[in-house]
Amino acid sequence: xxxxxxAFSEPSQSIWRRLDPAAALGRLSESRYWMYLLLVPxxxxxxxxxxxxxxxxxxxxxxxxxLNRPDLGTGFVGFKHYIYMWSDKVFWLSLRxxxxxxxxxxxxxxxxxxxxxxxLNRNLPGTKIMGVLILLPYFLPNVVAGHMWALLLDPxxxxxxxxLVRVGILESYKAWFADPATALGAAILVEAWHGFxxxxxxxxxxxKGVPDDLYxxxxxDGAGPIRQLRLITLPMLRSVIAAAVILRVIxxxxxxxxxxxxxxxxxxxxxQVLSLYAFQKAYKDFNFGYAGALSVVMFILLMLFAWAYxxxxxxxxx
Amino acid sequence: MITTxxxxxxxxxxxxxxxxxxxxxxxxxxxxxxxxxxxxxEADIVTQTIQYIPTRITFDNYVAIWTQSGFPTLVMNSFxxxxxTVLLCLITGTLAxxxxxxxxxxxxxxxxxxxxxxxxxxxxxxxxxxFILMRGVGLLDSRLGLALAYTSFLLPLFVWMLKGFxxxxxxxxxxxxRIDGCTRLGAMVRIVLPLARNGLVATSVFVAIAAWNxxxxxxxxxxxxxxxxxxxxxxxMVGEFQLPWGVLAAGGIISIIPVMILxxxxxxxxxxxxxxxxxxx
Numbered sequence: 001x002x003x004x005x006x007a008f009s010e011p012s013q014s015i016w017r018r019l020d021p022a023a024a025l026g027r028l029s030e031s032r033y034w035m036y037l038l039l040v041p042x043x044x045x046x047x048x049x050x051x052x053x054x055x056x057x058x059x060x061x062x063x064x065x066x067l068n069r070p071d072l073g074t075g076f077v078g079f080k081h082y083i084y085m086w087s088d089k090v091f092w093l094s095l096r097x098x099x100x101x102x103x104x105x106x107x108x109x110x111x112x113x114x115x116x117x118x119x120l121n122r123n124l125p126g127t128k129i130m131g132v133l134i135l136l137p138y139f140l141p142n143v144v145a146g147h148m149w150a151l152l153l154d155p156x157x158x159x160x161x162x163x164l165v166r167v168g169i170l171e172s173y174k175a176w177f178a179d180p181a182t183a184l185g186a187a188i189l190v191e192a193w194h195g196f197x198x199x200x201x202x203x204x205x206x207x208k209g210v211p212d213d214l215y216x217x218x219x220x221d222g223a224g225p226i227r228q229l230r231l232i233t234l235p236m237l238r239s240v241i242a243a244a245v246i247l248r249v250i251x252x253x254x255x256x257x258x259x260x261x262x263x264x265x266x267x268x269x270x271x272q273v274l275s276l277y278a279f280q281k282a283y284k285d286f287n288f289g290y291a292g293a294l295s296v297v298m299f300i301l302l303m304l305f306a307w308a309y310x311x312x313x314x315x316x317x318x
Numbered sequence: 319m320i321t322t323x324x325x326x327x328x329x330x331x332x333x334x335x336x337x338x339x340x341x342x343x344x345x346x347x348x349x350x351x352x353x354x355x356x357x358x359x360e361a362d363i364v365t366q367t368i369q370y371i372p373t374r375i376t377f378d379n380y381v382a383i384w385t386q387s388g389f390p391t392l393v394m395n396s397f398x399x400x401x402x403t404v405l406l407c408l409i410t411g412t413l414a415x416x417x418x419x420x421x422x423x424x425x426x427x428x429x430x431x432x433x434x435x436x437x438x439x440x441x442x443x444x445x446x447x448x449f450i451l452m453r454g455v456g457l458l459d460s461r462l463g464l465a466l467a468y469t470s471f472l473l474p475l476f477v478w479m480l481k482g483f484x485x486x487x488x489x490x491x492x493x494x495x496r497i498d499g500c501t502r503l504g505a506m507v508r509i510v511l512p513l514a515r516n517g518l519v520a521t522s523v524f525v526a527i528a529a530w531n532x533x534x535x536x537x538x539x540x541x542x543x544x545x546x547x548x549x550x551x552x553x554x555m556v557g558e559f560q561l562p563w564g565v566l567a568a569g570g571i572i573s574i575i576p577v578m579i580l581x582x583x584x585x586x587x588x589x590x591x592x593x594x595x596x597x598x599x
Contacts, residue, residue, distance in 0.1 A: 026501035034502055038417035039429065041410035042473055049470035050436050053447035060447060112341070119337045127334070130342045132585055137345050139581050141531035143549040144570040147556065148348040151355065151563060159351060162368045193344065205593035225330070254440045257533050261553065278442040283538055288446050295443035302438065 061293035067286035081293035090269055090277060091294070098273040098298075100184060101191075101259075102252045106245060108192040113199020113244075118229075120200070121207040131204075138197035146261030149190040153177065177263050180270035187262050187271055194258065195251075199244055206240030207233070242313040246306055253302050274298045349574075356380070356567035363563050379568035388543050389569060392551035395461055396530055396573075399547055402465035403472060403529040404522050410469075411476040412518070416506055418477065419484035420492075430481075433474045444470065445538045452539060459541045467539055468529045476525050482594040483517025484510065520587035523580045530577060548573050 028037065064077045085091050120131045137145065152160050155175035164170040176186040214232050223231065234241075256276035259265065265272040265280065275298060282291035355363060356379050358372045383389050418430055448467055449458065457463030487510055495505040511518065533549040540546045546554075552569050555561045561569075581588075 022503075026503045029501050029503035029506075035417045035421035035423050035426075038413040042414040042433075042477065045406070045410055045466075045469055045473060046433070046436060049448065049466050050439065050444065053444045053451060053470075054439055056447035056451070057443045115337055116341050119334045119341075122331075122334050124331060124334055127338055130338045132582075133342050134338075134345050135585070135589065136349070136578070136581065139527055139531075139577055140349075140574055141549055141577070142533050143531075143553055144352075144574055145348075147552075147566055147570060148352045151567070152348055152351060157364060157368065157563070159368055159370075193348070197345070201589060202593055205589075250438050254438075254442075255534065256442070260534070275440060275442055278440075279445070279534065279538075282442070282446050282449075288450070291442065292446055295440050295446075299438075299440050299443055302440070306438065 057292050058296055060289055061296045063289050063292075065288040065292075067288065069286075077289070081290045082297075084290070085293060085297065090272060091274075093269050094272040094274045094277045097184065097269075097271065098253060098275075101188065101271075101273050102249055104188050105191045105195060105252055106248055108188065109196040109199050109248065110241075110245065112192065112196040113201075113203055116196070116200040117203035117207055118233075120204055134200055135197045137194050138201070140194070142194070142255075142257040143261055145190065145194050146258055149186075149193070150177070150262060153186055178267055180267050183263055183267060183271045187259055190262060191252070191258055195248060198248060202240055202244040203237060206237045210236045238313070242310070246309055249305065249309075250302060253298065352567045352570055355563055356571050358564055360562050360564050379562075379564040380572065382565045383569040383572065387555060388551060389548070389572075391543060392546060392548040393573070395545055396547040396549075398461045399464050399468065399536075399545075400526050400529040402462060403468040404526050406465060406469045407473055407476040407525050408518075408522060411473050411480060412511070415477045415480035415484055416510065419481045420489075420506075420510075430478075433477055436474050437471065439471075441471070441534055445535060448535075449538055458539060459545050461545045464536060464539050464545060464547070465529075467535045468532060472525045472528055475528075476521055479521045479524065479591040479594075480514070480517060482591055483514045483521065486517070487513040516584075516587045517591060520584045520591050523584045524588050524591065527577050527580060 028034070031037070061081055062076055062078060063074055064072050064080075065074050066072055116134055120127060120134075152158055153176045155161070155173055155178065158173065158176075161170065161173040164174075165172065174182070176182050210233060214236070215228055218228050218232055254275055256273060256279050259271055259273060259276050260279065263271040265276050274294060278291045278294035278298065281287045281294060285291075354370075354372055357375045357377070358369065359374065359376050359378070362369050362372060362374070414433070418426065444467075448470075452458040452460075452463045452467075457466065491513070492505045492509050495509050496502070500508065531549065532547070533553070536547045536550045537553070540550060548569075552566070552573070555569075556566060
């Protein structure tokens with residue numbers, strides 16, 4: 001029966017029919033629910049490795065769990081961790097540092113990214129290769145980025161110290177990461193280097209979508225480059241800017257990698273941020289319950305920020 | 319009038335070049351310096367006055383990192399984890415991206431948004447439960463476990479990026495194949511996937527670079543040489559052995575070479591894929 005069918009059908013189809021599992025899948029693909037079936041493998045993965053752990057993490061924040069203190073058990077402790085957090089000085093300090101870290105990093109990265117995108121968008125001869133090189137830091141690993149800059153800013157061997165002394169800005173070499181007054185600033189510099197290409201990338205793509213006619217009309221009306229930037233470019237880029245800022249804020253709040261490598265939160269707690277504090281509570285102290293509570297609070301704050309930011313940028317658009 | 323505008327133009331061009339050259343130097347100077355450091359003898363690195371151009375070149379640092387530490391094992395582990403992650407994303411993500419790109423059905427946009435929101439979950443919030451879960455099922459400190467963890471945050475990116483490339487592939491050829499009797503699956507495998515080939519490669523490379531570079535999950539979820547990846551290994555070497563700067567620099571250069579090669583090859587398509595979603599949406 002099957003043979004006779006294949007004899008009548010297209011040659012290409014008969015090849016398919018002979019491979020049994022493929023044929024079965026092919027028949028399955030004609031089902032009404034094929035579009036949902038296509039989602040099943042990825043949905044299973046996401047349920048197993050994202051949603052289930054996240055729910056588990058929320059639940060963990062109400063439980064006692066210290067891997068190095070099994071004697072304490074893993075019972076429910078209600079809001080104990082959250083109440084403790086309220087009086088935890090390091091928590092408030094890391095909240096403040098997170099705000100400083102994210103705000104300054106995003107502002108600097110946006111400014112550098114915008115300048116780079118505007119310059120690249122003029123498409124002057126020979127600038128294409130610079131466009132590629134400018135994007136490179138974004139794709140480099142945090143571990144290498146961190147150590148490269150640690151070497152550049154080293155208190156004894158750092159070439160940046162040497163250059164600054166030669167130019168006369170500094171009198172003597174400075175231990176940037178050992179001084180609580182400069183550690184966060186130095187870390188923000190490294191983060192800006194690592195993250196501004198992301199803004200350059202998105203803003204450049206956004207600039208390509210702004211019609212040239214607008215600029216021509218504006219220059220006929222006598223608007224200079226600065227006014228064109230303020231009245232045409234920035235308004236036209238608004239949705240790209242909104243998307244880029246929100247993605248970057250999420251990235252910065254969530255990932256402690258760079259600070260973990262550069263300073264480990266020190267000296268003192270001067271570069272401690274929420275994500276790093278939560279990670280260290282889990283990785284060093286094995287206090288999973290409290291680390292869970294810290295990350296839940298961070299997640300809720302981030303969600304609130306995202307919601308408020310989207311609302312404000314929508315209101316501005318209308 | 320014309321001369322002033324021409325002069326203004328020239329001034330802007332000079333400013334543009336100045337800005338771009340400054341930014342390029344800012345971007346690649348750390349890399350160049352690390353490369354130079356990796357070629358210096360340790361005695362020329364730890365000096366009273368800094369040596370800008372190495373007076374003598376040595377490859378000892380490269381030999382040292384490659385032979386005197388577990389670095390080859392670390393690189394191998396990273397390679398296996400990266401390949402597994404890409405494979406998992408390719409198998410599951412391609413199907414999902416195809417579904418989102420080619421079908422319109424109830425709940426589609428909600429599901430797509432759901433895939434995106436997952437990216438907002440803090441890594442720390444997932445790492446702790448993943449640690450406990452993976453310990454429970456014996457995947458802690460395994461390369462498969464780490465790859466599964468990476469898939470969790472890379473799969474949504476993969477799906478969104480690839481959907482953009484699928485959207486760009488013309489639908490007419492697919493319809494023609496369907497009329498000729500191809501099944502939906504046949505049309506996808508034989509028509510759409512080859513058409514979106516560059517997009518598939520670029521999206522895979524993007525995921526591969528992210529997996530290769532990842533540090534935080536690897537630090538938490540691996541505990542031994544058997545599954546530890548290079549970023550964790552390098553970081554631990556710095557802490558434990560007071561790794562000399564030259565050797566550390568050599569290790570860094572070795573580990574970013576694959577990234578730079580892949581980036582150079584698919585840079586254009588990848589950049590296109592990353593920006594498409596954000597600019598449209």
